[in-house]
Amino acid sequence: MPRPTAQPAASPGTLRFSVLGPLAVHRDDRALPLGPLKQRVVLATLLASANTPVSVDALTDAVWPEEPPRTARKNLQVYVSALRALLAEDEGDRPRLSHVHGGYVLRVAEEEFDLLRFRSLVRAAEGQPSRPAARLLRQALDLWQGPPFGDDLRQSPRLAEEAERLELRHLTAYESWAEAELELGGAPAVAEGLRDLVERHPLRERLRSAWMSALSASGRQAEALAVYDDYRQLLARELGLEPSGAMVARYRAILAGAIAEPTRGPAAPAPAPARGPATSTAALPPDLVDFTGHGEELRDLVDLLEDDGTSSVVLLSGPAGAGKTTLAVRAAHLLGDRFADGRLRVSLRAPDGGARPLPAVLAEIGERMGRAGLSGPEAWREWLAEHRVLVILDDVPEERAVRPLLPCGGQGRVLLTARGQLGGLAPVHRVNVPPLGTAEAVQLLAGLVGPSRVRADREAALRIVRACGGSPLAVRVSGMRLAVLRHVPLREFADRLTDPAGALDELTSGDVSVRRWLARGWKALPEECGRHAGRLATGTGDGPFGLSEAAEALGCDERNAVRVVEGLIDAGIVTSPCGEVTAHAAQYELPHLVRLYARGTRHGTPVPASG
Numbered sequence: 001m002p003r004p005t006a007q008p009a010a011s012p013g014t015l016r017f018s019v020l021g022p023l024a025v026h027r028d029d030r031a032l033p034l035g036p037l038k039q040r041v042v043l044a045t046l047l048a049s050a051n052t053p054v055s056v057d058a059l060t061d062a063v064w065p066e067e068p069p070r071t072a073r074k075n076l077q078v079y080v081s082a083l084r085a086l087l088a089e090d091e092g093d094r095p096r097l098s099h100v101h102g103g104y105v106l107r108v109a110e111e112e113f114d115l116l117r118f119r120s121l122v123r124a125a126e127g128q129p130s131r132p133a134a135r136l137l138r139q140a141l142d143l144w145q146g147p148p149f150g151d152d153l154r155q156s157p158r159l160a161e162e163a164e165r166l167e168l169r170h171l172t173a174y175e176s177w178a179e180a181e182l183e184l185g186g187a188p189a190v191a192e193g194l195r196d197l198v199e200r201h202p203l204r205e206r207l208r209s210a211w212m213s214a215l216s217a218s219g220r221q222a223e224a225l226a227v228y229d230d231y232r233q234l235l236a237r238e239l240g241l242e243p244s245g246a247m248v249a250r251y252r253a254i255l256a257g258a259i260a261e262p263t264r265g266p267a268a269p270a271p272a273p274a275r276g277p278a279t280s281t282a283a284l285p286p287d288l289v290d291f292t293g294h295g296e297e298l299r300d301l302v303d304l305l306e307d308d309g310t311s312s313v314v315l316l317s318g319p320a321g322a323g324k325t326t327l328a329v330r331a332a333h334l335l336g337d338r339f340a341d342g343r344l345r346v347s348l349r350a351p352d353g354g355a356r357p358l359p360a361v362l363a364e365i366g367e368r369m370g371r372a373g374l375s376g377p378e379a380w381r382e383w384l385a386e387h388r389v390l391v392i393l394d395d396v397p398e399e400r401a402v403r404p405l406l407p408c409g410g411q412g413r414v415l416l417t418a419r420g421q422l423g424g425l426a427p428v429h430r431v432n433v434p435p436l437g438t439a440e441a442v443q444l445l446a447g448l449v450g451p452s453r454v455r456a457d458r459e460a461a462l463r464i465v466r467a468c469g470g471s472p473l474a475v476r477v478s479g480m481r482l483a484v485l486r487h488v489p490l491r492e493f494a495d496r497l498t499d500p501a502g503a504l505d506e507l508t509s510g511d512v513s514v515r516r517w518l519a520r521g522w523k524a525l526p527e528e529c530g531r532h533a534g535r536l537a538t539g540t541g542d543g544p545f546g547l548s549e550a551a552e553a554l555g556c557d558e559r560n561a562v563r564v565v566e567g568l569i570d571a572g573i574v575t576s577p578c579g580e581v582t583a584h585a586a587q588y589e590l591p592h593l594v595r596l597y598a599r600g601t602r603h604g605t606p607v608p609a610s611g
Contacts, residue, residue, distance in 0.1 A: 021145025246295030353523030385410025435470025448479025469592030
């Protein structure tokens with residue numbers, strides 16, 4: 001990917017560029033004439049990748065999507081030359097539009113360009129308390145003057161897709177503003193503002209949920225319940241699906257009259273009240289703007305971390321690619337006010353799949369929190385007890401890798417993520433991270449490839465997310481891959497994923513690979529554990545299996561099969577039934593992608609029979 005180049009500094013009287021509405025360039029208050037349609041397509045394409053080189057091939061594809069003429073390159077040069085002259089400023093200044101690396105780059109400053117300013121304001125709002133977040137998001141939304149690029153430039157498929165992506169970002173920002181505004185008591189304004197958006201995006205659950213909350217908090221319960229009923233019927237008619245558990249819970253709360261002050265999003269609670277100016281360190285990955293699903297788990301997680309009366313340690317567990325880290329980071333961003341002394345994430349798994357050395361982990365924590373020289377676990381625990389910090393210890397491979405880092409009370413909180421259950425740790429609050437629901441997975445896919453592409457072939461989209469087994473990682477990789485392979489129909493990609501022999505090979509986009517992600521944890525499994533998983537994967541079919549099927553696949557009696565299966569549950573390889581049932585009645589399951597990976601590994605001799 002081309003590397004961004006330096007942005008010029010803005011100065012009085014300089015140019016102003018706009019794409020959040022009709023394409024426009026102003027010098028002071030005077031609109032500049034941007035020339036014929038193809039020249040405007042070139043300018044819009046360069047602005048969409050401002051400060052980053054755009055190849056000649058990409059520009060050609062934007063201007064002539066069907067069959068470029070033989071003179072395409074020369075024509076591009078003419079358009080670029082005209083734009084360069086139009087945008088020229090003082091003589092001797094570095095040209096804004098220049099030729100670099102087999103393409104062209106247009107340099108603009110954040111203050112000059114509405115899109116860069118929009119992105120900056122949205123980023124600034126992330127993790128903020130409700131009042132500043134609502135103010136920053138309102139400023140960002142006020143930059144929009146209509147559909148991106150205007151209607152005429154959407155004749156270019158490349159710009160049409162970019163416009164769809166921008167509209168999704170606008171929609172996400174509007175949802176975040178609505179949730180923040182609801183927390184400040186602005187329900188009536190939110191209720192009216194969301195009506196048109198819901199009509200334009202009827203399957204957007206987060207939008208519906210905010211509208212329901214706004215109507216209910218405005219005393220319009222009957223209308224709020226009608227919004228849910230319309231959504232339920234639409235999902236059933238269009239996709240053959242039911243609303244998510246979080247949406248159902250919101251509906252039941254409104255039905256019971258329990259919603260007086262709505263919470264953040266379909267399931268995320270409001271952040272704690274601000275306690276003065278924030279001075280926290282946030283050594284966290286960015287929060288995903290398209291975070292989707294796991295609303296109930298997010299609500300439970302935030303409640304546990306906010307409650308001073310519960311254990312200082314919470315564990316998120318689930319298979320590889322289930323979205324544990326994304327969920328943990330989301331919660332940490334929401335709790336910026338609660339943990340005023342800092343929030344950070346540190347990985348505990350080494351590149352070879354094993355545990356990182358404890359001194360290396362402590363050194364990284366100390367460096368990120370400005371506490372270099374933590375002498376050992378005792379010094380770390382003492383510091384953790386005295387500070388309101390949230391530490392995400394990510395991808396814990398085994399209990400002994402994390403036990404010395406756990407707090408013994410105090411103000412700090414530790415959030416663990418692990419594929420296994422870490423049964424040797426106590427006391428720990430456990431939150432299981434299940435697969436995404438089908439509707440949530442389709443929503444995530446649509447955000448990556450474009451809603452129109454999903455609407456054009458919903459059946460193929462459903463096949464894709466089901467082949468991903470509800471794994472957010474797999475759905476995201478599929479979406480990223482399809483966003484690049486724009487020529488590949490969803491139906492063809494769905495066919496590829498439903499071929500067990502090649503499915504994992506298709507789940508790769510750039511340097512992100514589902515197979516490598518699975519392999520990283522698999523390496524750390526005891527050899528016997530991997531061998532048992534391989535035998536279960538090949539011997540129990542594609543769905544849930546019972547104890548007798550497990551015993552047959554493992555080549556042992558049921559007493560030994562129980563021990564093996566429960567050991568695989570503890571390792572995060574097999575999922576267990578919900579509720580209390582006897583071992584003989586239980587139905588176990590290998591997550592779909594884990595099953596595919598395990599079938600590709602070599603498995604050894606049967607488990608010896610007991611006795």
